[in-house]
Amino acid sequence: MKRILSISLLLAVTVLFVGCGATAQKQQQQPQTVQMIRTVTPERAAGQTDVLELATEALPVVRVGFIGLGMRGPGAVYRMMNIPGVEIVALCDVEQDRVKKVNDRLEKEGRPRAKEFYGDTAVWRQLSALPELDLIYIATPWNTHAMMGVQGMKDGKHVAIEVPAAMNMDEIWDLINTSEQTRKHCMQLENCVYDFFELTSLNMAQQGLFGEVLYGEGAYIHNLEPFWKDYWHDWRLEYNINNFGDLYPTHGLGPVAQAMNIHRGDKMNYLTSTQTKTVAIPEFIKRTQGRDVSKDFRNGDHTVTIIKTEKGKVINIQHNVADPRPYDRMFQLTGTKGFANKYPVEGWALTADSFDANAKVDHEKLDGHSFVNKEMFDKLMKEYRHPIVNDQLLETAKKVGGHGGMDFIMDYRMIYCLQNGLPLDMDVYDLAEWCALIPLTGISIENGSAPVEIPDFTRGGWDKLGKLEFATKK
Numbered sequence: 001m002k003r004i005l006s007i008s009l010l011l012a013v014t015v016l017f018v019g020c021g022a023t024a025q026k027q028q029q030q031p032q033t034v035q036m037i038r039t040v041t042p043e044r045a046a047g048q049t050d051v052l053e054l055a056t057e058a059l060p061v062v063r064v065g066f067i068g069l070g071m072r073g074p075g076a077v078y079r080m081m082n083i084p085g086v087e088i089v090a091l092c093d094v095e096q097d098r099v100k101k102v103n104d105r106l107e108k109e110g111r112p113r114a115k116e117f118y119g120d121t122a123v124w125r126q127l128s129a130l131p132e133l134d135l136i137y138i139a140t141p142w143n144t145h146a147m148m149g150v151q152g153m154k155d156g157k158h159v160a161i162e163v164p165a166a167m168n169m170d171e172i173w174d175l176i177n178t179s180e181q182t183r184k185h186c187m188q189l190e191n192c193v194y195d196f197f198e199l200t201s202l203n204m205a206q207q208g209l210f211g212e213v214l215y216g217e218g219a220y221i222h223n224l225e226p227f228w229k230d231y232w233h234d235w236r237l238e239y240n241i242n243n244f245g246d247l248y249p250t251h252g253l254g255p256v257a258q259a260m261n262i263h264r265g266d267k268m269n270y271l272t273s274t275q276t277k278t279v280a281i282p283e284f285i286k287r288t289q290g291r292d293v294s295k296d297f298r299n300g301d302h303t304v305t306i307i308k309t310e311k312g313k314v315i316n317i318q319h320n321v322a323d324p325r326p327y328d329r330m331f332q333l334t335g336t337k338g339f340a341n342k343y344p345v346e347g348w349a350l351t352a353d354s355f356d357a358n359a360k361v362d363h364e365k366l367d368g369h370s371f372v373n374k375e376m377f378d379k380l381m382k383e384y385r386h387p388i389v390n391d392q393l394l395e396t397a398k399k400v401g402g403h404g405g406m407d408f409i410m411d412y413r414m415i416y417c418l419q420n421g422l423p424l425d426m427d428v429y430d431l432a433e434w435c436a437l438i439p440l441t442g443i444s445i446e447n448g449s450a451p452v453e454i455p456d457f458t459r460g461g462w463d464k465l466g467k468l469e470f471a472t473k474k
């Protein structure tokens with residue numbers, strides 16, 4: 001990556017140098033051009049094809065192995081216990097007590113105990129090699145995700161990886177190439193696209209209620225001060241000390257990218273990013289650990305990134321895990337006929353003519369300049385509930401939970417598609433696009449917010465599918 005970046009910078013410097021050679025008068029008249037920074041898109045190997053709409057052999061019973069049983073992993077095991085046709089075959093964590101605790105719970109619920117793997121950071125390879133596994137579910141620290149995913153696919157398994165699934169361009173391309181070569185699913189476990197407001201808004205967008213969606217916002221704004229100490233060996237704090245850019249972009253970008261049909265008729269062309277100076281976390285570390293990291297800390301308190309798409313849309317993505325703001329994923333869609341907004345209060349604003357004449361909602365109370373009232377909101381929520389969420393799924397999701405139910409819908413949908421041999425809701429290109437913000441925002445920030453190209457990770461297929469569709473059994 002460094003090599004790629006320095007070549008691009010050399011180009012940029014050359015442009016500036018040529019500019020300096022011109023007369024002073026000319027310089028005053030002509031603003032200097034900013035060079036678009038590009039990273040390398042590796043060529044697809046001969047015979048290798050894309051995995052758009054990848055459908056694999058139906059697996060009536062899905063046998064799952066879990067790696068990583070810290071704060072996040074055990075919840076995934078419990079959710080899977082509530083999905084018919086799932087066998088929990090193996091559990092892995094470095095820490096023995098974490099594996100035992102989850103296995104005890106399985107036994108308590110009347111399930112067979114799973115195979116156990118623990119003891120060191122490489123033991124997961126034994127789980128990955130198990131012939132009786134169909135799916136590996138990964139919830140470990142970020143720097144282990146891509147390596148585990150790549151190996152899992154090479155070992156013949158589908159892989160589901162927690163967010164962010166990849167941290168740099170090499171990891172992203174490795175996951176894409178391995179999925180394309182092995183024809184295995186590689187899904188990022190982006191749960192926020194399944195929250196009820198986002199799913200309903202997606203359905204409304206797809207049915208045209210917002211007209212053309214031109215602008216979207218998303219964010220991860222979550223003060224992690226109360227949680228830093230709980231991560232295994234401080235891995236998350238250390239990552240924030242040593243890296244900059246938007247380090248956690250997928251919750252914010254996922255729902256907006258879906259509403260804009262990214263790589264299903266549109267594509268993100270480039271981004272530009274900036275960050276504030278760093279204050280809050282170094283102060284927190286000084287206060288709680290007595291360590292002075294203020295000079296070394298790389299991640300700014302607040303990062304703002306603007307993305308431009310091929311079809312002229314704009315996306316604004318933000319990141320702040322440092323300052324004392326209420327939790328906020330922003331999620332906002334601005335369309336030519338309507339508007340969706342999730343935080344701090346969920347609401348939609350619609351123009352009357354955006355409704356279908358046959359729609360069963362009350363046209364009288366619409367006002368293009370304010371949010372629909374509570375009664376209308378409830379009506380829309382019901383009327384436009386996404387078709388993947390039937391009554392039974394809604395009830396089970398609310399009962400089993402996981403961030404209010406969205407985590408359960410995510411796991412349920414993945415298993416449903418695997419059981420029926422259907423394409424998954426999110427493919428490896430979604431993973432790539434959403435994670436690419438991490439390295440690419442870093443490059444932009446390092447270069448004075450210069451525009452950085454977002455590669456077409458489908459390598460030519462971004463326009464093949466007309467729109468996003470969640471597959472269902474015919």
Ligand SMILES: NC(=O)c1ccc[n+]([C@@H]2O[C@H](COP(=O)([O-])OP(=O)(O)OC[C@H]3O[C@@H](n4cnc5c(N)ncnc54)[C@H](O)[C@@H]3O)[C@@H](O)[C@H]2O)c1
Pocket residue numbers: 067068069070071072073092093094095098120121122123124139140141142144162163164189190191230231232233
């Ligand atoms: N989607 C969401 O809403 C959401 C919420 C929380 C966390 N996450 C993601 O889940 C992942 C895990 O986060 P967490 O909060 O559980 O962190 P954590 O520190 O609590 O847990 C990580 C676990 O991984 C284990 N581990 C570390 N290296 C390992 C290795 N090489 N092999 C096996 N096990 C290993 C650790 O022992 C620990 O138990 C992260 O990617 C995080 O971003 C997602």
